[in-house]
Amino acid sequence: MKRVWISGWVVLLALGLACSGVLAPSQVSAQQEVTIGVIYPLTGGAASAGRELQYGAELAAEIANNVMAELAMDMAKNAGIKSLNGAKIKLVFKDHEGNPTLGADLAKKLILDDKVVGILGCYHSSVTKAVSAVCEQYKVPMINDSSTSPILTQQGYKWFWRTTPHDGTFTKDLFEFLKGLSEGKAKGVKAVPKQELMNLAAACEKTEWGSAASGLIEKYAKEYGYDLKRNLLYAAKSADLSSEVRSLLAVKPDGMLFASYTSDAILMLKTLKAEKAKPKLIWGQDAGFETPEFRTTLGEDIVGVLTRTVFSPKLGQVKKISGQVNELYKKKTGYDLSDASARGFTGVQTWVHVLEKAGSTKPEAIQAAANEIHIPGEQLVVPWKGIKFSTSGEEIGQNLLGSGIIGQYQKNQAGEVVLEIVYPFELATANLIYPFKGF
Amino acid sequence: MEALRNALDFSDFPRTDLVVAAVVAAVLVAFPLMPYSSFAMATMIQFLMFSIYGMGWNTIGGYGGQVDLGKAQYVGIGAYTTAVMLIRWDVPFWVSMPVGMALAVGWSFVIGYPLFKLKGHYFAIATIATSLVIKDLFEVWDFVGAARGLHISPVKYPPPDFLRLIFKEDVYYYYFLLGFFFLGILIINWFRHSRLGFQLRAIRDNEDLARSLGINVHWAKIKTYALATAFVSAVGSFHAVYIKNIEPEDTMSLDISVLIALMAMLGGAGSLWGPIIGAGILIPLKSYLKEWLGAKAGLIGIDLILYAVIIMLVSAVEPKGIWGLLDRLRRAKRSR
Numbered sequence: 001m002k003r004v005w006i007s008g009w010v011v012l013l014a015l016g017l018a019c020s021g022v023l024a025p026s027q028v029s030a031q032q033e034v035t036i037g038v039i040y041p042l043t044g045g046a047a048s049a050g051r052e053l054q055y056g057a058e059l060a061a062e063i064a065n066n067v068m069a070e071l072a073m074d075m076a077k078n079a080g081i082k083s084l085n086g087a088k089i090k091l092v093f094k095d096h097e098g099n100p101t102l103g104a105d106l107a108k109k110l111i112l113d114d115k116v117v118g119i120l121g122c123y124h125s126s127v128t129k130a131v132s133a134v135c136e137q138y139k140v141p142m143i144n145d146s147s148t149s150p151i152l153t154q155q156g157y158k159w160f161w162r163t164t165p166h167d168g169t170f171t172k173d174l175f176e177f178l179k180g181l182s183e184g185k186a187k188g189v190k191a192v193p194k195q196e197l198m199n200l201a202a203a204c205e206k207t208e209w210g211s212a213a214s215g216l217i218e219k220y221a222k223e224y225g226y227d228l229k230r231n232l233l234y235a236a237k238s239a240d241l242s243s244e245v246r247s248l249l250a251v252k253p254d255g256m257l258f259a260s261y262t263s264d265a266i267l268m269l270k271t272l273k274a275e276k277a278k279p280k281l282i283w284g285q286d287a288g289f290e291t292p293e294f295r296t297t298l299g300e301d302i303v304g305v306l307t308r309t310v311f312s313p314k315l316g317q318v319k320k321i322s323g324q325v326n327e328l329y330k331k332k333t334g335y336d337l338s339d340a341s342a343r344g345f346t347g348v349q350t351w352v353h354v355l356e357k358a359g360s361t362k363p364e365a366i367q368a369a370a371n372e373i374h375i376p377g378e379q380l381v382v383p384w385k386g387i388k389f390s391t392s393g394e395e396i397g398q399n400l401l402g403s404g405i406i407g408q409y410q411k412n413q414a415g416e417v418v419l420e421i422v423y424p425f426e427l428a429t430a431n432l433i434y435p436f437k438g439f
Numbered sequence: 440m441e442a443l444r445n446a447l448d449f450s451d452f453p454r455t456d457l458v459v460a461a462v463v464a465a466v467l468v469a470f471p472l473m474p475y476s477s478f479a480m481a482t483m484i485q486f487l488m489f490s491i492y493g494m495g496w497n498t499i500g501g502y503g504g505q506v507d508l509g510k511a512q513y514v515g516i517g518a519y520t521t522a523v524m525l526i527r528w529d530v531p532f533w534v535s536m537p538v539g540m541a542l543a544v545g546w547s548f549v550i551g552y553p554l555f556k557l558k559g560h561y562f563a564i565a566t567i568a569t570s571l572v573i574k575d576l577f578e579v580w581d582f583v584g585a586a587r588g589l590h591i592s593p594v595k596y597p598p599p600d601f602l603r604l605i606f607k608e609d610v611y612y613y614y615f616l617l618g619f620f621f622l623g624i625l626i627i628n629w630f631r632h633s634r635l636g637f638q639l640r641a642i643r644d645n646e647d648l649a650r651s652l653g654i655n656v657h658w659a660k661i662k663t664y665a666l667a668t669a670f671v672s673a674v675g676s677f678h679a680v681y682i683k684n685i686e687p688e689d690t691m692s693l694d695i696s697v698l699i700a701l702m703a704m705l706g707g708a709g710s711l712w713g714p715i716i717g718a719g720i721l722i723p724l725k726s727y728l729k730e731w732l733g734a735k736a737g738l739i740g741i742d743l744i745l746y747a748v749i750i751m752l753v754s755a756v757e758p759k760g761i762w763g764l765l766d767r768l769r770r771a772k773r774s775r
Contacts, residue, residue, distance in 0.1 A: 108478075113478050151587075
C-alpha cells in the first residue's frame, strides 16, 4: 500500500527536482560563436508577425556569417564578425506569446542561463518594456527592432537602443499625408478639400502600443485641426468587434484609423465589410495591417487600404540593396520582405555592426560601440537615412535617422494585391486610390 | 491559542503523507543551495505563486464547492495597490501589501454579498463578469496608468531594496515567497479544523441541510471568500515587485483566473495538498514543454497541445484530480 502511496508523491518530487539546474535546458556557446537572444511572439495573435521577424533576422545572420560579395553591405563582406576573429552570429529564439511576464522570464533565462551577449526583440511594446527593464537591471545590451511606443526610449535606460522610428514619427507622417492630400500633393489625385476628411474615428488595441498610438492620434488630430469624433480602445484578443465597429460608424467618419495586431486587424476589416462601411479613407498603424496573412486572408477587400510601414518591395525599384535582399528572402520563404521581416533583418544587421565596432563581447564595449555607431542608409534595406542613436536629451537610444512611409494596397497588372508607396509623395510608386471604393 | 494548535495539527494525515510532505519542504528550502538555472528558479517562483493562489481558491472553491473564476481581479487589486503606492507615494511593500489585502477583502465583501445569492454555474459566470468589469475599469482609469499600466523602473528603484522588496537576484524573492507558502499551509490547516471550515464542507455537501442546522450559509460563504481573496491579493502585491511591469491585460486576464482554478482542481480540490500538487505538476510541465518543444524545436504550438492532452487525460481518469486518484488507489489497496 505504502509503495503505491509514495509513488504518487514521488511524481511531485521528481517534477520539483526536474526544475533543478541539472535538468535545465541550457545553451553552451562555442568560442567561435556570438549568441544573441531573440524574443518574438511566435504563438498567439501576433504569431505571423513574429515569424516574419524571425525569418528576417535569420536571413541577416546568414548573410553576416557568409561572404556574399554581390551585396553592397559591410556585413556581407566577411564570414562572421571580423573583429572577433570571424566569430559567427548565433540567434537563440524564444516565444513570448505577447505576454510581458513571460518575456521578462525569458530575458532572465537568456541572460543568466544561455549567457547571451545581448537581446533583440520583442515586437509588442508591452513586452519590450518588461524585457528592457530586465536588461537594464543586468546591464545587458538590448537592441529593439520593432516596437514603436515612444515611451520605450524615454525611460533613461543606458542599455537599450531602438532602430525603428516610433509612433510619434509615424502618426505625424499620417497627418502630413492628410495635409498634403488637401494641398494636391498626392500622386494622381486632385486636391481634396480638408472639410471632406474632417471627421475621423480611431480604434486601437489596448496594450502599451495601441494606447500610445491612440494618444498620439488624438494629439496630432488636434494639432492639424481635424475632428476626432471617436477614439476607442479594444482588446486585441476579442472574438467579436461588431460593437466597436458600430460605435465608430455611428459618428459617420470620413477617415478611419487603426492600430491593430494581426488577428484583430483581419477581424476589424471583415466586420467593416459586414457592416457595409464606406469611409473615404482607411489607415492602419502597420503591425497587423502589414502581415502577409492580412493580405492573403482579405485579398481584394483591402485594395485602397493605407498602412504606415518602413518597407515595401517596391523599394527595390529605387534602392538596389532592398531588391537584392528581397530576392534572397523570397527564395527562403516564398514571400516578399514585409515591414516586420525588414525590421528583424535590420535589427540583426545593427547587432553585427555594433559587435564589429566593439571588437569584444564585454557589455561595456558593446554599450560604447552602440552609442557611437553610424550605419549609412545605403547599407540598409529600409528607406532610412541610416542608424545613429541619440545619447542625450529626452530620448536616449533612439535611432535619429529613421523615417516611415505610407503604403496603399493596390492591384497590379497580374491581378496580385501589392503595397504601393504613396507617401512621402516624392517616393510614390503609383497613383493614390482616393476615395476608398468600399468593400 | 486554539487557532495555533489547529494550524499545527496534522494528526489526521497518515504518517507517510507527512514524511513525504517534510521531504518536499526540505527540497524546497534547499533548492537554491543546489546548482540551479535562472529558468528553474523562475519556474519554482511561478510554482509557489500558483500554489498560494490555489490555496486561497481552494477554501471557497474546494471546501465550499463554489467554482470561482474571477480571482484575477484580486491579483490585480493587490498588484496595483502596491505599484501605485510605491510609484506615487513611495510607500514600502510591507505597508502596501496589507493595504492591498484590506482593499481586496473589502471589495470581496461588497461583491460577495450579491454573488453568493447565486448558485452553481450562475455564480461562476458572475465571478468571471465581475473580474472582467474590474479589468475594463482599470484599462480606462488614468490614475493607475489605464491600459498601459504601471512600470517600476530599475533606474528609479535600484536593487537591492528590502523595504520596497526589489532585488536583482530571484533567490530573495524565492525565499520570501516560500515563507508565505509555509504560512499559507498553516492557515489552510487552521481553516480545515475551524468551525468555518466544517460549516463550508457541510454547505458543499448539502446546502439545505446545513441551513436547517442553523448555519448562516450566506455569511459563511462571504467570510471564506474574503479569506481566499486575502491569499490572492498578497501574491498579487508580490507579482508587482517581482515582475515590475503590470498592466490590466496581463495581470487581470481571464487566463489567470482559469489557471488558478485549473491547478487546484487538477491537483485535487478540497484537500490541503491538492493545489500544491496541481501547481507542482502543471507549472513545470507548461514551462518545460514550451522550452523543449516550442520555438527551440521549431514545433510551435506542440507544447500547448501536449499540455492540453495531459490535462484532459487526468480529468477523464479521475475528476477529483491527482489527489483523488491517489486516494482511490489507497482505498483499493485497503479493500484487498
